[in-house]
Amino acid sequence: MSETDVALRGLTKRFGDMVAVDNIDLDIPRGGFFALLGPSGCGKTTTLRMIGGFEEPTAGTIELAGKEITQQPPHKRDVNTVFQSYALFPHMTVAENVAFGLERKRVDKAERKQRVAEALDLVELGPLASRRPAQMSGGQQQRVALARALVNRPRALLLDEPLGALDLRLRKQLQLELSQIQRDVGITFIHVTHDQEEAMTMADTIAVMRDGRIDQLGTATELYEHPRTAFVANFLGNSNLVDAEVISSSGRYAEVDADGGARLKVPANAVAAAQSPQIRIGVRPEKMTLEAGNGQQLDGDSNALLGRIVDAAYIGLATQYVVHTEGGADLQIFVQNSSSRTSGLDEGDRVVARWDPEHTFVVEREEQHAG
Amino acid sequence: MSSGGEATAPRGKPGGWLTLRRRNALLPLALVVPGLLWLVIFYAIPIVSQLWISLQTGNPDDGFAQSWNWAVYPDSISEYSEQLLRSLQYAGTATVACFIIGFPLAYFMAFKAGRWRNLFLLLVVLPFFTSLIVRTVAWQTILTDDSWIVGALKTVGLIPPDGRLLATSFAVIAGITYNFLPFMVLPLYASLERMDRTLVEAATDLYASRWTAFRKITLPLAGPGIFAGVLLTFIPAIGDYINAQLLGTSQQYMIGNVIQSQYLVVREYPTAAALSFIMMVVVLAIIAAAARLIGTKRLSEAAVA
Numbered sequence: 001m002s003e004t005d006v007a008l009r010g011l012t013k014r015f016g017d018m019v020a021v022d023n024i025d026l027d028i029p030r031g032g033f034f035a036l037l038g039p040s041g042c043g044k045t046t047t048l049r050m051i052g053g054f055e056e057p058t059a060g061t062i063e064l065a066g067k068e069i070t071q072q073p074p075h076k077r078d079v080n081t082v083f084q085s086y087a088l089f090p091h092m093t094v095a096e097n098v099a100f101g102l103e104r105k106r107v108d109k110a111e112r113k114q115r116v117a118e119a120l121d122l123v124e125l126g127p128l129a130s131r132r133p134a135q136m137s138g139g140q141q142q143r144v145a146l147a148r149a150l151v152n153r154p155r156a157l158l159l160d161e162p163l164g165a166l167d168l169r170l171r172k173q174l175q176l177e178l179s180q181i182q183r184d185v186g187i188t189f190i191h192v193t194h195d196q197e198e199a200m201t202m203a204d205t206i207a208v209m210r211d212g213r214i215d216q217l218g219t220a221t222e223l224y225e226h227p228r229t230a231f232v233a234n235f236l237g238n239s240n241l242v243d244a245e246v247i248s249s250s251g252r253y254a255e256v257d258a259d260g261g262a263r264l265k266v267p268a269n270a271v272a273a274a275q276s277p278q279i280r281i282g283v284r285p286e287k288m289t290l291e292a293g294n295g296q297q298l299d300g301d302s303n304a305l306l307g308r309i310v311d312a313a314y315i316g317l318a319t320q321y322v323v324h325t326e327g328g329a330d331l332q333i334f335v336q337n338s339s340s341r342t343s344g345l346d347e348g349d350r351v352v353a354r355w356d357p358e359h360t361f362v363v364e365r366e367e368q369h370a371g
Numbered sequence: 372m373s374s375g376g377e378a379t380a381p382r383g384k385p386g387g388w389l390t391l392r393r394r395n396a397l398l399p400l401a402l403v404v405p406g407l408l409w410l411v412i413f414y415a416i417p418i419v420s421q422l423w424i425s426l427q428t429g430n431p432d433d434g435f436a437q438s439w440n441w442a443v444y445p446d447s448i449s450e451y452s453e454q455l456l457r458s459l460q461y462a463g464t465a466t467v468a469c470f471i472i473g474f475p476l477a478y479f480m481a482f483k484a485g486r487w488r489n490l491f492l493l494l495v496v497l498p499f500f501t502s503l504i505v506r507t508v509a510w511q512t513i514l515t516d517d518s519w520i521v522g523a524l525k526t527v528g529l530i531p532p533d534g535r536l537l538a539t540s541f542a543v544i545a546g547i548t549y550n551f552l553p554f555m556v557l558p559l560y561a562s563l564e565r566m567d568r569t570l571v572e573a574a575t576d577l578y579a580s581r582w583t584a585f586r587k588i589t590l591p592l593a594g595p596g597i598f599a600g601v602l603l604t605f606i607p608a609i610g611d612y613i614n615a616q617l618l619g620t621s622q623q624y625m626i627g628n629v630i631q632s633q634y635l636v637v638r639e640y641p642t643a644a645a646l647s648f649i650m651m652v653v654v655l656a657i658i659a660a661a662a663r664l665i666g667t668k669r670l671s672e673a674a675v676a
């Protein structure tokens with residue numbers, strides 16, 4: 001898994017004045033499921049199209065399996081694409097669609113037939129081989145597109161929001177199938193999506209993109225537990241973020257001053273990376289607990305902030321509270337409804353919000369990003 | 372009228388002259404009637420009457436009488452076989468020329484013209500704003516012996532010093548090509564324009580060179596447009612007589628010129644009717660053959676996708 005399959009070096013794409021992809025450096029490991037995650041318009045498709053050869057980079061290079069391919073036309077690159085619109089050839093049958101790449105590569109007829117059959121079996125479309133794309137459902141067309149790309153056994157498979165056009169239920173099902181297929185074939189998948197849940201479900205490694213740059217790269221767990229930017233913290237799930245200032249750092253935890261005077265503990269290694277003492281700290285809503293009280297019991301090993309419940313919404317699985325702290329921050333807190341401990345809490349109650357210092361993460365302080 | 376009058380009609384309310392169900396069954400028929408009438412009056416009746424006239428004998432002064440003279444068909448074919456063949460040849464050549472000029476033009480307009488697209492479309496149909504005759508007379512001036520084009524071609528040696536452009540088959544074919552080019556370009560453009568360009572990207576993604584992608588994807592998907600363009604050019608071209616008359620001599624006359632003179636000059640109505648009928652059959656046969664060749668099934672499938 002450590003071998004790099006696709007390497008982007010200083011990759012940049014401008015459309016006129018607009019910088020769609022801004023100086024990206026990325027190493028995509030061989031044989032893994034890699035997701036490029038980001039909001040619409042952040043440059044995911046453009047990045048993928050440059051890897052596929054459909055868009056020429058303004059600057060930078062692309063390497064595939066250690067060889068530079070920046071100047072190669074698409075038909076010479078050992079990568080295949082599953083297009084967002086599937087782009088199935090309407091005048092060909094499913095089998096002809098799938099055989100297209102093998103014919104171009106002059107694979108002999110017997111082998112071609114066998115590989116097409118295998119690919120169609122892989123996506124469970126064997127019986128529909130003689131149909132035309134127009135006679136198939138969206139989910140089936142998606143699988144044809146996948147088979148048509150996979151049958152060529154490319155070095156890397158590029159998928160541009162391949163599930164975007166499908167309804168939720170089918171999308172969930174195909175997410176699982178797609179990761180299963182990826183494990184079976186062992187080809188590097190580079191999957192573009194704006195759906196954080198989809199990326200977290202499927203990918204081994206996720207690169208979060210924003211405004212043409214990579215904000216953070218990591219596994220789903222790393223990105224969720226230790227987001228390094230406010231953008232990542234909010235794009236993958238919900239976060240409570242408050243400004244803080246580092247007071248001291250000794251041993252396991254650093255002490256910070258936050259929320260207008262509260263002393264909180266933050267893992268020392270998280271603070272170490274920060275450029276200045278002025279930081280923002282964060283904690284996930286489900287990592288916090290609530291108890292009634294007015295601050296008498298503010299000690300011990302946990303972090304705690306005092307506040308008043310301003311909103312409580314019962315959403316079945318959990319109750320979602322909004323707590324207005326003494327320092328003026330609004331914290332979101334999810335309390336699972338399995339425990340009955342907090343069931344007495346309601347709007348207006350004074351509460352203590354607690355969490356384990358280990359669950360505190362640190363993001364760089366920056367202007368909150370518009371949009 | 373009370374509300375829901377239609378809904379109560381099936382119960383046999385005395386006011387309604389038809390029940391709802393029967394009215395629904397008759398509605399499609401009612402929609403078809405005007406078109407059907409049009410076809411009967413302007414299509415079926417003329418064809419039958421043409422056939423009827425073609426079998427008559429007589430002369431313009433004493434009148435014509437029905438004599439079931441079937442011999443008029445083999446007779447007119449053998450007498451005017453030269454013009455018939457020439458019509459096929461000129462119309463065929465002009466159609467091929469229209470395609471060779473029209474396809475790149477339509478391709479350019481559909482994929483490369485960007486915001487100039489509508490301007491180009493306008494330029495393509497602009498000649499239609501003047502009459503066919505005026506346009507063809509303009510070509511006469513372009514091709515006439517002392518025009519600068521002929522002079523220039525003579526200077527560079529493309530035509531011999533005593534050669535000419537006007538009154539040659541080249542002039543007639545060029546005129547037909549010019550006059551019917553929009554009929555080729557517009558359907559080609561329409562079929563290319565709605566083609567999903569991602570398909571070509573997908574083909575190159577699957578190791579097809581740009582040329583192969585064109586051959587395997589663009590061309591087949593333009594099939595319906597090519598078929599329509601070829602027919603729309605060929606059919607009026609084969610019956611044309613203006614170009615041969617204005618740009619050619621009797622040596623370049625097509626079957627349209629013969630029919631025209633038989634009807635209006637010689638007033639030999641049966642022969643004119645027979646020739647029209649023959650031409651119609653030839654055109655229908657060619658359409659059927661072309662449809663067979665390209666495969667209507669594949670065409671309609673490509674059209675819906």
Ligand SMILES: Nc1ncnc2c1ncn2[C@@H]1O[C@H](COP(=O)(O)OP(=O)(O)O)[C@@H](O)[C@H]1O
Nearest residue numbers: 015018020038039040041042043044045046047
């Ligand atoms: N061909 C193009 N011409 C001009 N701008 C483009 C073009 N393609 C993409 N863009 C712009 O580049 C930015 C990134 O687009 P894209 O890569 O499609 O984003 P994503 O796939 O993440 O939604 C967008 O602002 C988009 O408008």
Ligand SMILES: [Mg+2]
Nearest residue numbers: 041044045046
């Ligand atoms: Mg996109």
